[in-house]
Amino acid sequence: xxxxxxxxxxxxxxxxxxxxxxxxxxxxxxxxxxxxxxxxxxxxxxxxxxxxxxxxxxxxxxxxxxxxxxxxxxxxxxxxxxxxxxxxxxxxxxxxxxxxxxxxxxxxxxxxxxxxxxxxxxxxxxxxxxxxxxxxxxxxxxxxxxxxxxxxxxxxxxxxxxxxxxxxxxxxxxxxxxxxxxxxxxxxxx
Numbered sequence: 185x186x187x188x189x190x191x192x193x194x195x196x197x198x199x200x201x202x203x204x205x206x207x208x209x210x211x212x213x214x215x216x217x218x219x220x221x222x223x224x225x226x227x228x229x230x231x232x233x234x235x236x237x238x239x240x241x242x243x244x245x246x247x248x249x250x251x252x253x254x255x256x257x258x259x260x261x262x263x264x265x266x267x268x269x270x271x272x273x274x275x276x277x278x279x280x281x282x283x284x285x286x287x288x289x290x291x292x293x294x295x296x297x298x299x300x301x302x303x304x305x306x307x308x309x310x311x312x313x314x315x316x317x318x319x320x321x322x323x324x325x326x327x328x329x330x331x332x333x334x335x336x337x338x339x340x341x342x343x344x345x346x347x348x349x350x351x352x353x354x355x356x357x358x359x360x361x362x363x364x365x366x367x368x369x370x371x372x373x374x
Contacts, residue, residue: 268293270314
């Protein structure tokens, strides 16, 4: 009888071991499945910033872009433009601005497109001596215009459409001679 008692106890223990082994297998499979799902979601999940970055992957965001030549001289500046260098010296711009500044091999400004903080929009071309030669502009206090000057910066041809606030003024085309004297004007002045 003792043998039966021992045998039945061994059978009971064996059944418990089998049940525990099943539970252990289920727990291991569940743990492995959980780890797999977490790894899969971590692998495929991207933070919102990364998703937005991916959507704009062709966009380059910088404060200022400066292209230099082989000597390290700033040749093209895109973004906030510095005060222009003219004949090797910095000249104060009338207002800070953002745009494209084109410089010669000495770093002197020769051309540019800028939106200035005073509301002006300007396209300018200078000669090799730093003299202003051609400008297309809008200046809030003056209006829109085109200005061509000679090497002494004397206006030779000027086309001006005054600001809308200046109701008394009308569009004007003016040409001057070498001395700066008006030789042709439309509308004709009386």
